[in-house]
Amino acid sequence: MMNILIFGGTGLIGSTIVPSLSKNHTVTVVTRKQYFTKLSSTYVLWDPQNLNTLLPFIEKSDILINLAGTPIVGYWTKRRKEKIIQSRITVTREVCTLLRKATQKPRLFINASAVGYYGSRGDDILTEHASKGKGFLAEVCSQWENEAQKASDFGLRVVLLRLGIVLSRYGGLFARIIMPMKLFGGITIGTTNQWIPWIHIDDVVGAIEYIIAVTSLSGAVNLVAPHPVLAKEFYTTIAKQLNRPLWFQISPNILARLTGEMGKELILGSQRAVPEKLCKVGYPFKFEYFLTAISDLLA
Secondary structure, X not given: XXXXXXEOOOOHHHHHHHHHHOOOOEEEEEEOOHHHHHHOOOEEEOOOOOHHHHHHXXXXXXXXXXXXXXXXXXXXXXXXXXXXXXXXXXXXXXXXXXXXXXXXXXXXXXXXXXXXXXXXXXXXXXOOOOOOOOOHHHHHHHHHHHHHHHHHHHOOEEEEEEEOEEEEOOEHHHHHHHHHHHHHOEEEEOOOOOEEOEEEHHHHHHHHHHHHHOOOOOEEEEEOOOOOEEHHHHHHHHHHXXXXXXXXXXXXXXXXXXXXXXHHHHHOOOOEEOOHHHHHOOOOOOOOOHHHHHHHHHO
């Protein structure tokens, strides 16, 4: 049994992984929301004005996981982009400051990132060795990872989770897509030939638990399923499983006008990312193929 400290443990991934890890470990979640601290002793309040109150929790932790960051979905105004950057960079920097101060340090630091690091790369197959791409998300991920990597200076094993689109019935992109599709039928967004790197929420949890156990894993790790799909397959598979029609396609030009830079990068971007490192160490994916993942989520 280990002590695990999680920042950002109340979001989509955090709220799923906390109960899973709690079965075999002692998990503490750091949150800015005082509401959660009143519910359970699992939660401790994060006061940015007095970070030292978290030092005792850092010093008794074996593993630190940082999933904190404001959602990136939404129109990217200048103010929102600053918030997206600061919610990731500032938190990670503060965590590393605490790690530097700690007399007893965790042995593993897992920090979230995203496949947005690669930018939009068409049909290129993107392993963890691929170079940084262009665009706002690529810059955010690069800065985010650079801050997290500083923890290695203190002797910690650092793993950077480059997440694809997380499929969960409880939130995220998938939940947004299936609700209107269940009621009315759906639409296809974009050119249909951009690659979508996806992963089932159960494999996000399973892979993080595997990373904890396999001490040889470090650096960037693509947290995506082995078989990314084209946008056409993504939408038609969901529609067929729901037995609903796809009424029409929103063209890239219209989407760009409606959603701006966010739509261009997040929705129209093509990232054919594959989990080379996870496959090499033998992680047994529960959902390798998109159809089985969708079938499970709609069951």
